[in-house]
Amino acid sequence: MxxxxxxxxxxxxxxxxxxxxxxxxxxxxxxxxxxxxxxxxxxxxxxxxxxxxxxxxxxxPGLVNTHTHAAMTLLRGFADDMPLQDWLTEKIWPLEAHLTGEDVYWGTKLGCLEMIRTGTTAFNDMYFYMEDAARAVDETGIRANLAYGFIDLFSPEKREAEIAATEKLVKTIRSMNNPRIRPSVGPHAVYTVSQEGLCWLAGFAREEDTGIHVHLSETEKEVNDAVSQWNRRPSAVLDEAGLLTGRTVAAHCCWLDRDECMLLGKRGVSVSHNPVSNMKLATNRAMPYHWLKEAGANLSFGTDGCASNNNLDLFEEMKTGAILQKFFWNSQTLLPAGEALSMATAGGARALGLDSGMLEKGRPxxxxxxxxxxxxxxxxxxxxxxxxxxxxxxxxxxxxxxxxxxxxxxxIPGEETIIREAARAARQLVERAESGS
Amino acid sequence: MxxxxxxxxxxxxxxxxxxxxxxxxxxxxxxxxxxxxxxxxxxxxxxxxxxxxxxxxxxxPGLVNTHTHAAMTLLRGFADDMPLQDWLTEKIWPLEAHLTGEDVYWGTKLGCLEMIRTGTTAFNDMYFYMEDAARAVDETGIRANLAYGFIDLFSPEKREAEIAATEKLVKTIRSMNNPRIRPSVGPHAVYTVSQEGLCWLAGFAREEDTGIHVHLSETEKEVNDAVSQWNRRPSAVLDEAGLLTGRTVAAHCCWLDRDECMLLGKRGVSVSHNPVSNMKLATNRAMPYHWLKEAGANLSFGTDGCASNNNLDLFEEMKTGAILQKFFWNSQTLLPAGEALSMATAGGARALGLDSGMLEKGRPxxxxxxxxxxxxxxxxxxxxxxxxxxxxxxxxxxxxxxxxxxxxxxxIPGEETIIREAARAARQLVERAESGS
Structure with missing residues (x-):
């Protein structure tokens, strides 16, 4: 056997x-x-x-994780319980600055292993060194939509480099000719990508017929900054660039107002609910499930990366989502079990443009x-x-x-090797960061 | 081996x-x-x-579950996602009315099995047919403090029956002479037990040197009703009866105000944080961890029963508690991992009056x-x-x-039998309830 x-x-x-x-x-x-x-x-x-x-x-049906950064398994437990800015600037970003393509390869392998073990068969990823992530996905047998995390920080020079990286990933994935692996574009968020960058990504995604994977309204600060800077909420900024489409997965969406929910529904956007990460990072508001459902947006679950979760178990995400909605919106009946399961299967598949998500003849x-x-x-x-x-x-x-x-x-054949090599990669990454090499 | x-x-x-x-x-x-x-x-x-x-x-150290109703494993998944009153009056209570001692025995066995499997070595239980629960605990090898859930509904006749049941359980457990099993008294809550009942329980617990296991300020309604009926918040009602002691475990405590936290700290009360149940039942407020910590109350975790959780996995409870505190109280640093682990081990042991909870020479x-x-x-x-x-x-x-x-x-030797017999007991319980026999 x-x-x-x-x-x-x-x-x-x-x-x-x-x-x-x-x-x-x-x-x-x-x-x-x-x-x-x-x-x-x-x-x-x-x-x-x-x-x-x-x-x-x-x-x-295999579960579908619609928002993660799989290689961040290497950062699992590296830093927690800190103020967000310190956590990012003192711990996460300095460590990420030392990541290599080989690290991303082993981190993604560990992530795929964890997802296979916990019943996830497809995921939506955004990170860097994504050609190495694609190699890991190819070898482990899972499905993934892979996006290069596009961050131009409003600099024209940086934008050119990010455009090149985005084009390269799409080309590489097309050349792999593996139907399980598909490219997406990954505008990181309205506060890290210029309007020119957002517009280019929308046009490129349309031309190349790729998915779009974006962070949206994760924190109150993101919304307040957008309003004070551009007099528009983040959804409007994305919409103006043409990034709210039926191929778009918007992650988090904690701080959407009701009009934004209606807009996302109208555009056919898929929303990825990430309750564990939102709670751990104290976003202080839960994605408005009832408004998004009413608006007809497609709803799904994501784990986010392991630095802010710290695992990739979608069963846990379903439960946490179903109880967080009840708790935060003060309703004992909101997001019942059947709807949570449907989000993690059919909703997730639809978000990623897959035909799976239901156990029916003819489906994958x-x-x-x-x-x-x-x-x-x-x-x-x-x-x-x-x-x-x-x-x-x-x-x-x-x-x-x-x-x-x-x-x-x-x-899972090969599990021991993946665990050993990912552990080694993580250890060496921390050593490099600590020695400053 | x-x-x-x-x-x-x-x-x-x-x-x-x-x-x-x-x-x-x-x-x-x-x-x-x-x-x-x-x-x-x-x-x-x-x-x-x-x-x-x-x-x-x-x-x-083995984890300690400081608030559960272990036999409610039989009700796992029987009813969820309903308005609280309908859920209780149409589903949970009618089913419980058909419970037998044998059901509680198999339900508690299943609960013990689940706890052993997920690393819990001691638990604090409140339910009925507790002599049968004691038999299950005795056989499975775990530790437990067992309380008969005392509910007199302000009726003197009912009170006498509850007093007799409480006395009988303490006597039965003493006669078992098993140091792993200890009796507690179980005043259900201020809204279900008369002041006379509360006072009797406090006196009896003092005389018999038993623990006290009580629900406290789980919902806003409980607090509002107490204030409108007695012009006192629930903690004051318990304190007046003499039930806030160093041997008391107060479960939930979602709606405590700051003065109540100070009172609980002063009395040396142990608090059982039940985040999963609180979220699922939409209590809409998280136990004020920071105030209780400041007040010096002993803090621990409980899963509550399987009707409102629906499992007994304290690892999940630690995580949910650590992230719920951050989310609700808007602090990325509140209840860090080390403190959560300490609550589930040393804090839990202290709540149950056990010397375990630390890996030190001389401890259990x-x-x-x-x-x-x-x-x-x-x-x-x-x-x-x-x-x-x-x-x-x-x-x-x-x-x-x-x-x-x-x-x-x-x-775990005997696991298959427990699963089979508990499944059978649950099936027959539902059949009896549906046929009204």
């Missing part, structure tokens, strides 16, 4: 609980769900190369299996509730992406 | 990371930490009956081991941060309570 890993093959999952009953799922050799339904397995039993007994398991076979006979699924009164409120990513037993098995019975 | 489970024996844990370096820990046959320090292992290597290789592990050997070479501990920049912000209870590999091994390499 070892040779099932990473292969394009045919797989039959029998008698697995999905939604509200037991079904069989047949994964075709093109990586799609070839068929699914109660009792359909007998048609494929002779032709499927591998069979998985799903009888004590639950199947879900991005599937995770969870154990049923474990504490977090006992009793089994309500599956959505157990998944969102009771289980963590440790309940995931098997992860399949694009029809290929990446984890089975919690075993 | 199988016969290490549950036995009073001698154990040597070698080369384990604890605090800021590697030590050996020798567990004596009386269940205490006989010795600990770097290199002390060689003195015990020949005499220790069992040896555990700790070289790629981290040792922590309530010890958990976590893997170092797993994703949530990679990189290893900062152990406290990894434990609080990155790991979940699934990182726990070994759980030792009172010097006895309850879980080793994630294996």
């Amino acid at each position: 070892d040779d099932v890993y990473g292969r394009q093959t045919t797989i039959l999952i029998e008698d697995v609980w999905a939604g509200s009953g037991e079904v069989d799922i047949f994964i075709a050799s093109d990586g799609s769900i070839g068929d699914t339904g109660p009792g359909i397995g007998k048609r494929y039993r002779s032709s499927a190369e591998f069979t998985i007994d799903g009888s004590r398991k639950v199947a879900l 076979a991005d599937i995770i299996l969870l154990d049923r006979d474990i504490v977090c699924n006992t009793p089994f009164h309500n599956l959505d509730s157990n998944i969102v409120y009771s289980c963590s990513g440790s309940a995931v037993d098997t992860t399949i992406c694009d029809g290929r098995v990446l984890m089975k019975e919690r075993v | 199988d016969d290490v489970y549950g036995r009073q024996t001698t154990i040597l844990i070698e080369d384990v990371w604890a605090g800021s370096g590697e030590v050996d820990i020798f567990i004596a046959s009386d269940g205490s930490i006989g010795d600990t320090g770097p290199g002390i292992g060689k003195r015990y290597r020949s005499s220790a009956e069992f040896t555990i290789d700790g070289s790629r592990k981290v040792a922590l 050997a309530d010890i958990i081991l976590l893997d170092r070479d797993i994703v949530c501990n990679t990189p290893f920049h900062n152990l406290d941060s990894n434990i609080v912000y990155s790991c979940s209870g699934s990182a726990v590999d070994t759980t030792i309570c009172d010097g006895r091994v309850l879980m080793k390499e994630r294996v």
